[in-house]
Amino acid sequence: MSMCVCLSLTPILYVCLRPQMFVYLSFRAGDRLLVHTKTSADWWWAELGGLCGYVPSSYLKQDVEDKDTSEDPWQDEEYFGSYGTLRLQLEMLSDRARTEAYRQVILANSAPLRGKVVMDLGCGTGVISLFCARLAQPKAVYAVEASSIAEHTETLVRQNGCEEVVTVFQGRAEELELPGRVDILISEWMGNCLLFEFMVESVLQARDRWLREGGMMWPSGASLCLVPCQALDYYTERMGFWEQPYGLDFTALQSLAQSEFFSRPRFSHLLQPEDCLATPCDVITLDMLTLHVTDLEKLRGQFTFIVEKAGTFHGFTSWFRVQFQSLERDKTTLELDTGPYSEPTHWKQTLFMLDGPISLLGGETVSGIILLHRNPVWRRHMTVTIQWSISSTEETGNCKASILYLLGVNHNSHLPHVHLYPFQTEDVECYL
Numbered sequence: 001m002s003m004c005v006c007l008s009l010t011p012i013l014y015v016c017l018r019p020q021m022f023v024y025l026s027f028r029a030g031d032r033l034l035v036h037t038k039t040s041a042d043w044w045w046a047e048l049g050g051l052c053g054y055v056p057s058s059y060l061k062q063d064v065e066d067k068d069t070s071e072d073p074w075q076d077e078e079y080f081g082s083y084g085t086l087r088l089q090l091e092m093l094s095d096r097a098r099t100e101a102y103r104q105v106i107l108a109n110s111a112p113l114r115g116k117v118v119m120d121l122g123c124g125t126g127v128i129s130l131f132c133a134r135l136a137q138p139k140a141v142y143a144v145e146a147s148s149i150a151e152h153t154e155t156l157v158r159q160n161g162c163e164e165v166v167t168v169f170q171g172r173a174e175e176l177e178l179p180g181r182v183d184i185l186i187s188e189w190m191g192n193c194l195l196f197e198f199m200v201e202s203v204l205q206a207r208d209r210w211l212r213e214g215g216m217m218w219p220s221g222a223s224l225c226l227v228p229c230q231a232l233d234y235y236t237e238r239m240g241f242w243e244q245p246y247g248l249d250f251t252a253l254q255s256l257a258q259s260e261f262f263s264r265p266r267f268s269h270l271l272q273p274e275d276c277l278a279t280p281c282d283v284i285t286l287d288m289l290t291l292h293v294t295d296l297e298k299l300r301g302q303f304t305f306i307v308e309k310a311g312t313f314h315g316f317t318s319w320f321r322v323q324f325q326s327l328e329r330d331k332t333t334l335e336l337d338t339g340p341y342s343e344p345t346h347w348k349q350t351l352f353m354l355d356g357p358i359s360l361l362g363g364e365t366v367s368g369i370i371l372l373h374r375n376p377v378w379r380r381h382m383t384v385t386i387q388w389s390i391s392s393t394e395e396t397g398n399c400k401a402s403i404l405y406l407l408g409v410n411h412n413s414h415l416p417h418v419h420l421y422p423f424q425t426e427d428v429e430c431y432l
């Protein structure tokens with residue numbers, strides 16, 4: 001295991017000197033633990049193999065030889081390394097719904113954009129900056145990009161005759177000096193489940209440094225959406241398979257299959273509208289002008305779904321919507337919706353499977369909370385917890401369960417690390 005700076009605390013790697021069993025977190029001599037919090041002089045909150053618990057501090061000594069302590073909690077090398085490839089740039093550019101949404105925003109605001117200074121954070125190949133220069137008449141566009149793709153962006157700007165207006169700045173937005181403040185900060189920062197990758201932090205920091213008083217953020221708002229759903233095909237493919245493959249009974253593998261396949265969210269799930277068991281709702285909404293970086297540590301949402309038709313409840317699906325407020329008063333706000341009722345995007349949707357399917361009747365309610373807990377160590381990752389209960393209108397039954405997920409899996413397989421940070425039940429309960 002490896003670690004780095006976590007919030008104001010500095011997790012340090014320790015080596016266990018003597019065996020110690022079952023005192024909160026069990027560990028053995030030689031185990032290397034990640035210490036999150038030195039709760040008291042005697043008891044520390046630590047993590048081992050994805051599990052957290054209290055450990056007696058006297059049994060630990062600091063592992064001074066840990067080479068990994070220098071590992072970057074932002075994983076910038078692999079993060080920007082992957083965005084330097086055309087594979088990812090192509091994936092984003094060829095996402096018509098996404099790219100067209102930004103083009104429409106610029107087109108609809110072409111008149112008020114005249115003479116304005118725009119910052120395009122994470123411009124990639126510069127497509128949004130080029131839309132600005134071509135479709136409106138801004139005074140200047142600062143196209144900021146940290147990955148090596150920026151070396152080509154400059155050429156594209158010249159080839160499209162926009163060099164008078166668009167200036168490319170290669171580097172991390174946090175470390176750059178711009179010529180001055182901007183009127184509009186535009187960025188396509190959204191990840192799976194809206195926040196994964198946490199590029200939003202870079203956007204908020206840039207806002208506080210470079211956006212002039214009264215300036216506009218695009219997107220101006222964002223929301224995370226959720227719906228209870230059926231996922232019969234996925235369930236059958238991963239669980240049903242073990243029932244009688246080639247006439248044999250492999251059901252003994254089903255619990256293993258459940259923990260292997262369903263203990264992580266399924267990214268790139270395409271939810272069919274008919275598999276929604278209720279009307280989707282926004283569980284978390286963000287105002288990009290007022291949101292603080294510290295708000296991102298723990299976000300909480302509530303939901304109550306009324307089941308619209310009888311069906312099998314396999315899990316929850318989530319996605320996001322972002323809004324682009326007009327620069328002109330009373331003009332319509334445009335929106336990019338990545339949900340099942342809109343044109344599919346490269347994000348698709350994210351499916352969280354339950355331990356097992358549950359039959360639902362029309363009129364029953366599924367209510368609960370969703371928590372997004374940002375990983376204190378790996379800053380581009382988070383844990384999603386959904387705690388829910390079902391109650392029928394006749395109030396004949398009530399069941400409750402929680403599912404714990406970590407979004408620390410490969411995103412388009414360009415983040416090779418998998419870092420488990422299980423959510424503590426106490427954390428959930430203090431929010432109830």
Ligand code: GJV
Nearest residue numbers: 083122124145146147172173188189190202
């Ligand atoms: N500074 C400059 N460029 C960045 C930064 C940053 N702090 N963070 C990300 N990028 N919607 N999840 C760039 C990154 O290299 C990539 O080209 C683009 O922004 C991300 C766009 C889509 N990712 C997303």
